[in-house]
Amino acid sequence: MDGSNVIRAAFNEPELVAGLRRGDDEAFELLVRTYGGQLLQVARRFLREEDARDAVQEAFLSAFKAIDRFDGKAKISTWLHRVVVNAALMRLRKKSSKVEESLEPLLPTFIEDGHREHPGAAWPDSPEEIVGREQLQDVVRQAIDRLPVKYRSVVLLRDIEELSGAETGEMLGLTANAVKVRLHRARLALRELLDPQILEGAA
Numbered sequence: 001m002d003g004s005n006v007i008r009a010a011f012n013e014p015e016l017v018a019g020l021r022r023g024d025d026e027a028f029e030l031l032v033r034t035y036g037g038q039l040l041q042v043a044r045r046f047l048r049e050e051d052a053r054d055a056v057q058e059a060f061l062s063a064f065k066a067i068d069r070f071d072g073k074a075k076i077s078t079w080l081h082r083v084v085v086n087a088a089l090m091r092l093r094k095k096s097s098k099v100e101e102s103l104e105p106l107l108p109t110f111i112e113d114g115h116r117e118h119p120g121a122a123w124p125d126s127p128e129e130i131v132g133r134e135q136l137q138d139v140v141r142q143a144i145d146r147l148p149v150k151y152r153s154v155v156l157l158r159d160i161e162e163l164s165g166a167e168t169g170e171m172l173g174l175t176a177n178a179v180k181v182r183l184h185r186a187r188l189a190l191r192e193l194l195d196p197q198i199l200e201g202a203a
Helices: 003-011 013-021 025-044 049-065 076-095 127-131 133-145 149-160 165-172 176-202
Strands: none
Touching: 013 025, 013 076, 025 049, 025 076, 049 076, 076 149, 076 165, 133 149, 133 176, 149 165, 149 176, 165 176
């Protein structure tokens, strides 16, 4: 694959895929240069920097090995996105405890009539204006990181990656109903974790 072909492949996805299937090193280098940055951004939503970089490297290697199974129905960027998310999820699972994690300590408590024991005040309409956009992003990320992995994964896929319940279930091996239940419980826990910082800023 000569230099002119590499340049054309940057703008011609079928040529790039064909080069990858032939095992061309230049095609693989072009793939990494073209999509490495955006895939790292995806991985960072799941993992901290070092693990995110490792996940991207693993994703590229997995994609290269599985390129013959790429059917071309979606853009290669969409396919790579799915591959790197899978790599990030695998790293999350490896880092989690083998002991079954409990969300209970993070959930709100309820009294006998079904109302929350400590309902708290309503959030301001624009919490990012109260706390600061960047600080709010950090606060939310820290809260998500405190969730047990099986709940964190659902939140990341549904609320951050904006996958559907069915897509999330497919990636995690869950039914759509199980995804819905986990997401509801995870959001309750996140509200408990975020309440003190959001309301303190509003005060």
